[in-house]
Amino acid sequence: MIYLDYQATTPLAPEAREAMLAWLGGPESGTFGNPHSPHRMGRAAAAAVELAREQVAALFPPGGQVIFTGSATEALNLAIRCNTPVRAGEHTAFSAIEHAAVIDTVKAIGNWTELPVGPNGVIAPDVEMPKYVGLLCVMQVNNEIGTIQPIADMARRAKETGALLLVDGVQAAGKMALPQQADMIAVSAHKLHGPKGIGALWVRDGLSLTPHIEGGGQEQGLRSGTLSPALCAGFGAAAKLAVERRDEDAGHVEQLWHIARDAFSGWTLNGSAEHRWHGNLNIRKDGLDVARLMSECREVMFSAGSACASGSGRTSHVLRAIGLSDAQAKSSIRLGWGRYTTREGMQRACKLIIQAAESQA
Known part of the structure; x- marks a missing residue:
């Protein structure tokens, strides 16, 4: 099996697994304490958290605090729903290629403005920014097409209108520097070789949010509920490893990018080739039956679009936003790779996909 769906989730790092096992002990282990309890076992668990x-x-810039959440989706909801400017009724602006966790949440609240992107999947520097925006939501690296947004420019424009900047850093965390200009940044552990079921929201010092979940006052009073020391420890170990290996991982990803680009040279790239994370290859081939392709390439795990929308039958909103027709979007595939992808695995996967695609001609 060759796994090329790193945008959906990443393999758990062995170091993260070991860190978690230390806090999953049985009754004789002494490692099952509630991190919010005052006794010795509780204090030990709290220290691990x-x-x-x-x-x-x-992973984040200095000058902020980390709030643990159950996912990046929850972190984004916390940032959007519990943000004073939004609650006061000002508009929230977001790019047309944001994750559904942003788009659906903002639209559920109301008072929103969608900012278009160009055919390259990047917000244009001259896009009009309404003056009544209180919160601007921009994804650093897009999960479907891998394009990188001009965060510094968008931050400058947000500040000119007095808006706060929320960055979806899920696909960027551990791979590149997260933006110092942001007011809030959401990340997910399982996208950087940590466990599923935990994410985090970074909040700039001095910024106040209203409570997200009432009932116990945990996580600086914003998110009540008992934290899992095991999940926190796994997230921490994965983050530490990502920081230590960032350059090494990036170099490996770059080598795999060239293998894949050379193999699929006759296919059309979706989104910018320049402003892009090179661990994501979203490509299309006219007339391709992607469902058949995936059925015939069972050895290769890849995606026909965002994992969150797979099986829905809907055309990707990201591919529509960059101007693709329904037919073009439905003839697109996404390949994603990273730390544990081998050169041999990438070469074989490309060969299998291309052979299956050519058999449809």
């Missing part, structure tokens, strides 16, 4: 918080904080 705070170590993990420090490790995760290293």
